Amino acid sequence: MSATTALLTDHYELTMLQAALARGTAGRRSVFEVFARRLPGGRRYGVVGGTGRLLDAIERFSFDDDALVFLEQQNVVDGATLAWLSDYRFSGDVWGYGEGETYFPNSPLLVVESTFAEAVVLETLALSVLNFDSAVATAASRMTTAAGARPCIEMGSRRTHEQAAVAAARAAYIAGFTTTSNLEAGRTYGVPTAGTSAHSFTLLHDTERDAFTAQVDSLGKGTTLLVDTYDVDEAVRLGVEIAGPELGAVRLDSGDLLSLATEVRALLDSLGARDTRIVVTSDLDEHAIAALAAAPVDAYGVGTRLVTGSGSPTAGMVYKLVAREDDDGTMVSVEKKSPDKISHGGRKFALRRRNRRGVAEAEVVGVGRQPVDDGNDRPLLIPLVRGGETIGREPLTSARERHERSRAELPPTALQLSRGEPAIPTRWEDRS
Amino acid sequence: MSATTALLTDHYELTMLQAALARGTAGRRSVFEVFARRLPGGRRYGVVGGTGRLLDAIERFSFDDDALVFLEQQNVVDGATLAWLSDYRFSGDVWGYGEGETYFPNSPLLVVESTFAEAVVLETLALSVLNFDSAVATAASRMTTAAGARPCIEMGSRRTHEQAAVAAARAAYIAGFTTTSNLEAGRTYGVPTAGTSAHSFTLLHDTERDAFTAQVDSLGKGTTLLVDTYDVDEAVRLGVEIAGPELGAVRLDSGDLLSLATEVRALLDSLGARDTRIVVTSDLDEHAIAALAAAPVDAYGVGTRLVTGSGSPTAGMVYKLVAREDDDGTMVSVEKKSPDKISHGGRKFALRRRNRRGVAEAEVVGVGRQPVDDGNDRPLLIPLVRGGETIGREPLTSARERHERSRAELPPTALQLSRGEPAIPTRWEDRS
Numbered sequence: 001m002s003a004t005t006a007l008l009t010d011h012y013e014l015t016m017l018q019a020a021l022a023r024g025t026a027g028r029r030s031v032f033e034v035f036a037r038r039l040p041g042g043r044r045y046g047v048v049g050g051t052g053r054l055l056d057a058i059e060r061f062s063f064d065d066d067a068l069v070f071l072e073q074q075n076v077v078d079g080a081t082l083a084w085l086s087d088y089r090f091s092g093d094v095w096g097y098g099e100g101e102t103y104f105p106n107s108p109l110l111v112v113e114s115t116f117a118e119a120v121v122l123e124t125l126a127l128s129v130l131n132f133d134s135a136v137a138t139a140a141s142r143m144t145t146a147a148g149a150r151p152c153i154e155m156g157s158r159r160t161h162e163q164a165a166v167a168a169a170r171a172a173y174i175a176g177f178t179t180t181s182n183l184e185a186g187r188t189y190g191v192p193t194a195g196t197s198a199h200s201f202t203l204l205h206d207t208e209r210d211a212f213t214a215q216v217d218s219l220g221k222g223t224t225l226l227v228d229t230y231d232v233d234e235a236v237r238l239g240v241e242i243a244g245p246e247l248g249a250v251r252l253d254s255g256d257l258l259s260l261a262t263e264v265r266a267l268l269d270s271l272g273a274r275d276t277r278i279v280v281t282s283d284l285d286e287h288a289i290a291a292l293a294a295a296p297v298d299a300y301g302v303g304t305r306l307v308t309g310s311g312s313p314t315a316g317m318v319y320k321l322v323a324r325e326d327d328d329g330t331m332v333s334v335e336k337k338s339p340d341k342i343s344h345g346g347r348k349f350a351l352r353r354r355n356r357r358g359v360a361e362a363e364v365v366g367v368g369r370q371p372v373d374d375g376n377d378r379p380l381l382i383p384l385v386r387g388g389e390t391i392g393r394e395p396l397t398s399a400r401e402r403h404e405r406s407r408a409e410l411p412p413t414a415l416q417l418s419r420g421e422p423a424i425p426t427r428w429e430d431r432s
Numbered sequence: 433m434s435a436t437t438a439l440l441t442d443h444y445e446l447t448m449l450q451a452a453l454a455r456g457t458a459g460r461r462s463v464f465e466v467f468a469r470r471l472p473g474g475r476r477y478g479v480v481g482g483t484g485r486l487l488d489a490i491e492r493f494s495f496d497d498d499a500l501v502f503l504e505q506q507n508v509v510d511g512a513t514l515a516w517l518s519d520y521r522f523s524g525d526v527w528g529y530g531e532g533e534t535y536f537p538n539s540p541l542l543v544v545e546s547t548f549a550e551a552v553v554l555e556t557l558a559l560s561v562l563n564f565d566s567a568v569a570t571a572a573s574r575m576t577t578a579a580g581a582r583p584c585i586e587m588g589s590r591r592t593h594e595q596a597a598v599a600a601a602r603a604a605y606i607a608g609f610t611t612t613s614n615l616e617a618g619r620t621y622g623v624p625t626a627g628t629s630a631h632s633f634t635l636l637h638d639t640e641r642d643a644f645t646a647q648v649d650s651l652g653k654g655t656t657l658l659v660d661t662y663d664v665d666e667a668v669r670l671g672v673e674i675a676g677p678e679l680g681a682v683r684l685d686s687g688d689l690l691s692l693a694t695e696v697r698a699l700l701d702s703l704g705a706r707d708t709r710i711v712v713t714s715d716l717d718e719h720a721i722a723a724l725a726a727a728p729v730d731a732y733g734v735g736t737r738l739v740t741g742s743g744s745p746t747a748g749m750v751y752k753l754v755a756r757e758d759d760d761g762t763m764v765s766v767e768k769k770s771p772d773k774i775s776h777g778g779r780k781f782a783l784r785r786r787n788r789r790g791v792a793e794a795e796v797v798g799v800g801r802q803p804v805d806d807g808n809d810r811p812l813l814i815p816l817v818r819g820g821e822t823i824g825r826e827p828l829t830s831a832r833e834r835h836e837r838s839r840a841e842l843p844p845t846a847l848q849l850s851r852g853e854p855a856i857p858t859r860w861e862d863r864s
Contacts, residue, residue, distance in 0.1 A: 005594065007616040010613040010627055011626055012627030014615070014627075015629070015650075016632070016633045019646045019647045022650040025646065071615075074625065116636050123590070124590045124614075125594060128589055128597055132592055132593040157440070157442060157560055160593075161564040161565075161599055162556075163440075163595035164564070164592070181442040182441075182443075182556075183446070183502075184441075187498070187499070195445075197448055198555070199752070203753045204460060204753060210455070214451045218451035218453075228768075229768045304746060313741075314739075320632065321631070321632035321636060324636055335635070336634075336662070
């Protein structure tokens with residue numbers, strides 16, 4: 001794996017660059033915009049994820065010798081283009097919705113302003129990062145909503161690409177998950193890590209007693225014992241016998257979790273282990289979590305459905321040229337006419353319109369200028385890169401806090417898990 | 433991003449390791465197995481993807497100073513465990529289905545034999561790689577089946593994590609795609625790359641004529657022009673006017689592709705451009721491809737649905753301990769009893785049972801020994817790692833050829849796109 005991100009790029013971006021360089025149009029000032037035409041899966045809102053990762057990736061976007069040799073040997077582009085690429089560093093400006101921010105159809109999520117040449121080659125990288133991370137963050141936000149005050153643990157690494165797993169853990173944390181099983185997410189991004197135990201550990205030992213004793217002796221009484229390898233009732237009794245009432249938690253990974261949790265809670269209480277928590281796992285999603293609200297569950301471990309976006313594994317964002325310089329140096333709006341994929345030309349600005357009580361009422365998108373603030377509104381685009389220099393870097397906890405604030409100001413319908421319309425409408429304010 | 437893969441691992445693997453080291457059970461000879469309880473989405477067969485990537489990842493699985501410092505500072509494991517990890521190199525044996533091979537429920541896709549300690553820490557990495565790559569390879573195989581002799585172009589990088597995109601391009605190639613848009617997949621794995629043009633390129637120029645002229649002048653008459661930015665009919669005429677009948681191809685990315693392709697074919701023919709091909713894109717999946725079989729389409733560009741597994745973004749494989757050493761050194765089969773997640777204990781072997789005409793009839797899984805060959809059968813597990821040394825590395829084209837052969841020997845029902853039962857049953861041959 002290479003340290004440069006420059007070849008995480010579609011072939012056509014470089015051939016378009018070659019043609020534009022030859023034609024003399026590559027240097028035209030251009031504005032590209034990332035937006036989503038719709039929210040996937042009848043969601044009520046989306047959550048921006050990946051911004052911080054994208055800023056890192058843009059900084060590492062340069063064509064090293066390996067990359068240039070590959071492009072030359074495969075005849076991807078001509079010598080003039082290779083020469084241009086060898087000097088590539090993004091020198092333009094980027095604005096975007098803050099990471100963790102909620103978004104709606106046509107929200108201008110990222111605005112990249114530079115020459116056509118500099119901006120066109122970032123298309124695939126920007127979309128890969130934002131589409132994956134936002135899909136996971138959006139699913140995660142619904143799960144933490146459903147879980148209420150109960151913590152959600154991210155444990156889906158094994159169900160997605162090994163590097164995507166790291167990004168998924170990060171995105172889930174932004175949207176309110178408390179911990180992840182993924183150690184690389186701990187090292188790279190500081191996401192708190194946690195773990196329980198697997199069936200293999202119990203099966204390694206001659207008896208469940210041996211296994212539990214080994215785990216408690218080594219990891220302490222606060223550990224979480226997996227109690228469904230053989231018989232749940234016996235395992236819970238054994239766990240409390242070995243660790244005492246200080247046993248941290250038991251994990252249930254199969255069966256009818258609703259009734260099982262109720263039975264296990266009663267059993268733990270009867271054994272005096274009133275503080276021993278119950279962690280449930282096993283193909284949970286936001287709907288399963290909501291269905292367990294009445295059960296005596298203390299934490300949810302979520303895997304597959306989280307890292308695959310709970311039915312919507314990509315956010316469906318696109319990267320479109322919306323304005324570019326004309327021959328005489330003025331900027332003109334551009335948009336294609338394909339009947340089923342209308343784009344809105346022009347540089348965008350955006351506000352979250354809020355009523356006097358601070359409740360969000362609309363996504364107001366201004367074309368060509370900032371919409372007028374009604375008095376309670378909140379501007380949504382923040383500067384991320386200026387003249388090629390990253391200025392939007394922030395701690396991951398800032399994105400997490402932003403998400404919590406942004407979700408809290410949405411109207412109550414936003415938190416419905418059923419399919420429906422976006423929680424607030426998107427309104428256009430055209431230059432006129 | 434780190435060169436080591438050792439932290440692409442779940443927290444609990446290292447804490448289980450710590451407890452097993454302390455208990456003296458970490459060195460027990462163990463057999464872990466990767467299998468899928470079912471095929472997702474009513475598929476008729478699955479396709480193994482990721483084997484080659486996994487072999488690379490296991491070789492790079494070692495705990496460097498950075499990793500050890502992280503684990504120590506976060507108190508993930510104790511000093512004895514850190515010392516053990518600092519020397520980690522996998523020294524065991526691995527067998528697996530060849531990459532590109534078709535598989536069925538309970539096929540023993542990967543068998544890892546080593547000490548518990550060495551094998552347990554590979555769980556997440558092995559599953560991440562195999563689950564993602566196999567999900568994409570399985571979807572890709574259905575798409576190339578639907579496309580028949582027409583080439584499929586992978587262009588989904590922007591719809592998945594940027595590194596997952598590289599793996600997806602590789603998996604698609606194994607399952608019969610001819611090219612990818614992803615340049616890193618070209619550099620790292622030698623997958624042929626290709627590209628067309630985007631709407632932004634047309635919009636950058638003052639007129640469509642300027643854009644097409646720039647593209648043809650720079651990239652040659654064999655290029656593919658995107659013709660749906662404004663009016664398709666006009667764009668096709670313009671393309672042929674500029675490039676002549678040698679125009680390579682036109683791309684349609686919106687609208688009713690069935691009728692549009694028919695109209696464009698007639699128009700191209702009427703303009704004398706009989707050899708100009710028609711490439712279609714726009715949210716294609718295997719069903720949309722099949723529906724276009726009657727249309728005069730020459731190639732399919734597939735993006736979102738490919739990299740997200742066409743509705744099944746993960747293959748759902750698990751990594752389970754199936755046998756381990758007893759106190760007296762004999763190997764014993766182990767399995768958990770969780771009612772809804774039964775595992776089959778014991779070391780597995782597997783054959784593809786074929787009739788005299790070479791048509792697959794069953795997946796025969798032997799427990800504890802190789803099933804008896806009926807005379808036309810094909811063994812499925814091949815050695816990948818022996819004593820820690822990788823011996824199963826092969827060119828990517830070998831996996832591609834294996835897939836083609838394996839799919840060709842399945843019964844015709846395997847190629848149905850509708851939901852249904854696996855194309856062949858899985859039969860157990862227990863030691864008896």
